[in-house]
Amino acid sequence: IAGITQAPTSQILAAGRRMTLRCTQDMRHNAMYWYRQDLGLGLRLIHYSNTAGTTGKGEVPDGYSVSRANTDDFPLTLASAVPSQTSVYFCASSPERNQPQHFGDGTRLSIL
């Protein structure tokens, strides 16, 4: 079934550790996005990529990095996790930028 796969589904991580959240899509979408969703704050864009080889900063990029080596994969890395990064992380994709997005099932991340 075509769609977006995120891994892991959930993770508990010690502060200061490095963590990479994986996102893969098989729809050949050019644009991909990473969001975090926190209670009361809604969905906030962390980073985006409008096409393979390019990335851009969203609303809350600090502490996160991304890469887009190919069309399908868009990993999100926390270089040194902090408790404020505890959140639910959603990866999304769209055929082109500014078109309707399809979301993965999310990763629930807890930083202790």
Add this chain to the structure above:
Amino acid sequence: QKEVEQNSGPLSVPEGAIASLNCTYSDRGSQSFFWYRQYSGKSPELIMSIYSNGDKEDGRFTAQLNKASQYVSLLIRDSQPSDSATYLCAVPRDYGQNFVFGPGTRLSVLP
């Protein structure tokens, strides 16, 4: 003024009634608008897109857009308990941040 605003709710309606969800936006240059539904503990799913002034209907859902008033709404006719969810309004931008989501309105349809 926030870029995309929605009433947080909860909005409670009886089963069979019309639920009206509203969204206002600040960027007059916005050209397209999307409504997503998010069930508790799940990811957002797209339910409606609208690009021009007026109404767009899809089954029990109607999206209404008024660019002059910078207002987009979602009507759900014959509301069902299965419609109980948070509804997110999203507005893409041509500059800066790629996409802006509103905070969402929580809808509760009472049997």
